[in-house]
Amino acid sequence: MDYTSKELLGSEDGSHIFEVEALLRNAKVLINSLIKVTSFVHRMVDTLGASVFPYLPKALEQLLVDSEV
Numbered sequence: 001m002d003y004t005s006k007e008l009l010g011s012e013d014g015s016h017i018f019e020v021e022a023l024l025r026n027a028k029v030l031i032n033s034l035i036k037v038t039s040f041v042h043r044m045v046d047t048l049g050a051s052v053f054p055y056l057p058k059a060l061e062q063l064l065v066d067s068e069v
Contacts, residue, residue: 037063 041060045052 033067
């Protein structure tokens with residue numbers, strides 16, 4: 001998003017506020033998803049121990065693929 005300096009100062013109708021709100025909402029969803037994935041991986045390693053380490057790269061790759069759908 002390239003904005004001119006006039007656009008960055010704000011708009012008369014306040015539409016930039018709504019754009020920022022949408023960006024923050026999307027960021028919040030992303031952060032919550034990352035927290036869930038991190039929690040899952042931590043639980044998996046905590047429960048299964050070091051034996052799970054060789055499988056982590058493939059498991060994380062699959063989680064990324066599934067999240068892109």
